[in-house]
Amino acid sequence: MKPSLLLVAATFFILKLAFASEHLPKFREQVIDDQLGDCWALTTADINGDGKSDVVAVSYEPARVVWYENPTWKRRLVVEEHPKMLATIQAMDVDGDGKVELIAGADYYEPLDTKRGGSVWLLQRPKNLDQPWTAIKIDEEPTLHNLCAMDPDGKGKRELVVSTLLAPNKPGAGGGASLYLLRRPANPFKDRWEREWISSDLHMKHGLWPVDWDGDGRQELLAAAREGVILFRRNENGAWKKQTIGEGYLKGEKLGSSEVAVGRLPGGKRYIAAVEPHHGHEAVIYTAPEKAGQLWKRKVLIENAGGHIVWPADLTGSGVDSLLLGFVGHYNKRPGVPILYVFHPLDGEGDQWDRRVLDNSGMPGEDGTCIDLNQDGRLDIVAAGLKKMKIYWNEGR
Numbered sequence: 001m002k003p004s005l006l007l008v009a010a011t012f013f014i015l016k017l018a019f020a021s022e023h024l025p026k027f028r029e030q031v032i033d034d035q036l037g038d039c040w041a042l043t044t045a046d047i048n049g050d051g052k053s054d055v056v057a058v059s060y061e062p063a064r065v066v067w068y069e070n071p072t073w074k075r076r077l078v079v080e081e082h083p084k085m086l087a088t089i090q091a092m093d094v095d096g097d098g099k100v101e102l103i104a105g106a107d108y109y110e111p112l113d114t115k116r117g118g119s120v121w122l123l124q125r126p127k128n129l130d131q132p133w134t135a136i137k138i139d140e141e142p143t144l145h146n147l148c149a150m151d152p153d154g155k156g157k158r159e160l161v162v163s164t165l166l167a168p169n170k171p172g173a174g175g176g177a178s179l180y181l182l183r184r185p186a187n188p189f190k191d192r193w194e195r196e197w198i199s200s201d202l203h204m205k206h207g208l209w210p211v212d213w214d215g216d217g218r219q220e221l222l223a224a225a226r227e228g229v230i231l232f233r234r235n236e237n238g239a240w241k242k243q244t245i246g247e248g249y250l251k252g253e254k255l256g257s258s259e260v261a262v263g264r265l266p267g268g269k270r271y272i273a274a275v276e277p278h279h280g281h282e283a284v285i286y287t288a289p290e291k292a293g294q295l296w297k298r299k300v301l302i303e304n305a306g307g308h309i310v311w312p313a314d315l316t317g318s319g320v321d322s323l324l325l326g327f328v329g330h331y332n333k334r335p336g337v338p339i340l341y342v343f344h345p346l347d348g349e350g351d352q353w354d355r356r357v358l359d360n361s362g363m364p365g366e367d368g369t370c371i372d373l374n375q376d377g378r379l380d381i382v383a384a385g386l387k388k389m390k391i392y393w394n395e396g397r
Helices: 003-023
Strands: 027-033 039-045 054-059 064-069 074-080 088-092 101-106 119-124 134-140 144-150 159-164 177-183 194-202 208-211 220-225 228-234 240-246 254-256 259-264 270-276 282-287 297-303 307-313 322-327 339-345 353-359 367-371 380-384 389-394
Touching: 027 064, 039 088, 039 367, 039 380, 054 088, 054 389, 088 144, 101 144, 119 144, 144 208, 159 208, 194 220, 194 228, 194 240, 208 259, 220 259, 220 270, 240 270, 259 307, 270 307, 282 307, 297 322, 297 339, 307 367, 322 367, 322 380, 353 389
Parallel strands: none
Antiparallel strands: 027 389, 039 054, 054 064, 064 074, 088 101, 101 119, 119 134, 144 159, 159 177, 177 194, 208 220, 220 228, 228 240, 259 270, 270 282, 282 297, 307 322, 322 339, 339 353, 367 380, 380 389
């Protein structure tokens, strides 16, 4: 290569790096726990009512729920050893007193065990938050794997969504995995929680994402399953209807999607981010089709193994959603490494993205979220994997 061409190439590379740094913030890593256990899920909530978001996590083994108090990150025990085999966690104020309770999904025996296990526990807070919470079983369903909260009625009242991985092997069960609202009663600690069925015809169902899809003030629900990315809408009569948004992973056979979330591109268009297939090796985005009713257009962002974190958030303060991606580094014998990435879209069609490695130290990205923890106006990142819980402080550009 001639010297002039070398100079041009070097200049282009430097400008490319500078352009990337213009869009992506710097992050400072802090480990807040390196003895957490086998953490599968986390959430954030103001547990102690001081106006700051705390971090809550579940560990499958040893079985326990803990919360970390902002800003000291002192770890406090919620429950331990009962319930067991914890897989998911959701924060909700279930009785409307302004104080947050926690709801855990437990008894996740084996992914393919459709006859036993799967329970939902309401964790009632004590007066003294240094003391253990009281675990109250409110529901059970085999292969229960995911919980989230949504406002299906547009009245500002969130309801619990319960989702299983597989179809339960029991009398009267449908042909697919269970997906339903568990509506809270007047006294959520003593009365029966009532089911409102959403779907029982999806298979290998995993990720969920509540979203006000049509801007009517009511939330709809996106689900990732073997059938692909599916949108569920609730009509005025209370019936839930489904629409296929993306077909998912198609290589010889239909293997669908595993995680799902919604973000914003430059200019305001939305994108759907997904991991495909189940715990898959491809992180992809979907963008809207040219004509209504068509399937959304699919684009692969990156390949690794064991994709598990998908979380869009405005990390740059620009009104555009960057994308947190996490891989655990193993699944279906595919080669890969545990790693966390941050992607940032550069155009309104989702064709060009900046990419930054957030953490390649070997921590599996089991779950993560983005929230302003220190109230400086910038969204930070919280992520967890085997044993470790970390905060990545957003220090801006």
